[in-house]
Amino acid sequence: MSKSPVIVGAGFSGAVIAREFAEAGHDVRVIEARSHVAGNCYTERDAETGVLLHVYGPHIFHTANEDIWNYVTRWGSFMPYSHRVQTTVGEKVFSLPINLLTINQFFNKAFRPDEARAFVAEQADGTIIDPQSFEDQALSMVGPDLYEAFFKGYTEKQWGCSPTELPASILKRLPLRFNYDDSYFNHPFQGIPEHGYTPIVESILDHPRIDVQLNTVFDPKDTDDAHVFWSGPLDGYFDHKLGRLGYRTLDFHHFREEGDWQGTPVMNYGLRDVPYTRITEHKHFAPWEEHEKTLCTREYSRECGPDDIPYYPIRLVDEKAMLSEYVDLARATENVTFIGRLGTYRYLDMDVCIKEALDVAETYLTAHSEGRPIPTFVHDPL
Ligand SMILES: Cc1cc2nc3c(=O)[nH]c(=O)nc-3n(C[C@H](O)[C@H](O)[C@H](O)COP(=O)(O)OP(=O)(O)OC[C@H]3O[C@@H](n4cnc5c(N)ncnc54)[C@H](O)[C@@H]3O)c2cc1C
Numbered sequence: 073m074s075k076s077p078v079i080v081g082a083g084f085s086g087a088v089i090a091r092e093f094a095e096a097g098h099d100v101r102v103i104e105a106r107s108h109v110a111g112n113c114y115t116e117r118d119a120e121t122g123v124l125l126h127v128y129g130p131h132i133f134h135t136a137n138e139d140i141w142n143y144v145t146r147w148g149s150f151m152p153y154s155h156r157v158q159t160t161v162g163e164k165v166f167s168l169p170i171n172l173l174t175i176n177q178f179f180n181k182a183f184r185p186d187e188a189r190a191f192v193a194e195q196a197d198g199t200i201i202d203p204q205s206f207e208d209q210a211l212s213m214v215g216p217d218l219y220e221a222f223f224k225g226y227t228e229k230q231w232g233c234s235p236t237e238l239p240a241s242i243l244k245r246l247p248l249r250f251n252y253d254d255s256y257f258n259h260p261f262q263g264i265p266e267h268g269y270t271p272i273v274e275s276i277l278d279h280p281r282i283d284v285q286l287n288t289v290f291d292p293k294d295t296d297d298a299h300v301f302w303s304g305p306l307d308g309y310f311d312h313k314l315g316r317l318g319y320r321t322l323d324f325h326h327f328r329e330e331g332d333w334q335g336t337p338v339m340n341y342g343l344r345d346v347p348y349t350r351i352t353e354h355k356h357f358a359p360w361e362e363h364e365k366t367l368c369t370r371e372y373s374r375e376c377g378p379d380d381i382p383y384y385p386i387r388l389v390d391e392k393a394m395l396s397e398y399v400d401l402a403r404a405t406e407n408v409t410f411i412g413r414l415g416t417y418r419y420l421d422m423d424v425c426i427k428e429a430l431d432v433a434e435t436y437l438t439a440h441s442e443g444r445p446i447p448t449f450v451h452d453p454l
Contacts, residue, residue, distance in 0.1 A: 081303030083111020085412030115268030
């Protein structure tokens with residue numbers, strides 16, 4: 073490499089790429105706007121309660137990819153953890169994802185799996201043959217009662233629009249189980265770092281060839297001919313000149329109590345009349361720790377403004393059209409590769425980020441050694 077590559081962002085994407093370059097013998101600069109590494113996976117101790125706080129929302133590491141599990145566990149100890157979620161609907165609490173217990177409690181029945189399957193099929197709206205919207209998809213799968221209780225209000229709060237405006241594809245991914253399996257993720261490898269995600273990312277970045285600059289906003293005009301790996305927002309690289317790609321942002325309202333406040337790490341609130349989507353009780357992510365006090369967070373979703381943190385890419389028809397224009401612009405720009413969840417405008421879990429970052433590093437190192445140009449996108453955002 074003629075000039076040391078510059079990596080913008082010290083989240084998992086940037087950190088993993090930096091480490092691969094350093095181990096391949098290259099010096100690398102990592103520039104991070106925030107005062108800390110680990111991006112949105114950042115965790116810190118709450119001074120008042122001693123509880124480990126997931127600052128940008130709760131993060132559970134889960135993957136089906138054993139190589140990625142082996143990779144991430146190289147950097148610190150992970151504790152066994154199996155994520156479970158409950159939801160409050162009116163005056164009652166149910167288990168998620170919808171499973172046989174949810175169905176039996178909701179309809180006050182004692183169905184066995186085949187009976188429940190047949191019952192839910194009767195509830196489903198058989199007149200909807202080719203569902204296009206989220207709402208039609210839900211009604212055709214579970215019928216109006218389960219839809220209203222578990223999907224409608226939550227989705228309206230989370231996405232700020234009616235489920236009639238969202239594509240059916242969103243719901244096709246949500247599981248519906250006719251057994252008592254209430255584990256939230258299907259992946260065989262699951263855990264939470266014993267001391268949080270921050271020391272994991274610090275370990276990845278801890279290499280003599282890696283120079284991390286915190287509290288530094290990278291300006292794309294200052295590339296200095298070095299190749300840039302950009303894990304900031306794709307539209308932000310171009311100063312939003314084609315418009316702003318739509319995101320949802322989150323407001324986190326913390327409160328502290330004594331003891332165990334809700335008895336579970338995440339309690340969703342399914343109905344529209346409760347303004348927040350969920351409450352997280354952080355100490356339940358670390359059941360190996362003991363704390364007398366507790367720290368909980370109410371989570372509110374809303375449209376992302378220019379000064380807000382972008383969390384969930386919206387990716388509906390209008391956003392995809394704008395994304396396509398940004399992708400064309402990016403492909404016509406030299407010396408930059410867009411990486412990570414913001415650089416490619418996709419929702420990515422941590423394991424996917426790590427896998428993609430390893431791919432990007434390998435692509436670059438190979439291209440560089442063969443004198444070929446590095447692609448603008450190693451993973452297609454469209
Ligand atoms: C609420 C929520 C919950 C989630 N829960 C889970 C979960 O349970 N499990 C899971 O696997 N994944 C989860 N994720 C996904 C996880 O957060 C992402 O996979 C991960 O954060 C992506 O890492 P990244 O490095 O691509 O981006 P980020 O973590 O966003 O890092 C990008 C970094 O770039 C920096 N940056 C941007 N622009 C500039 C600039 N101009 N100059 C300098 N620095 C800049 C930012 O400050 C940031 O630190 C969740 C996401 C959300 C929104």
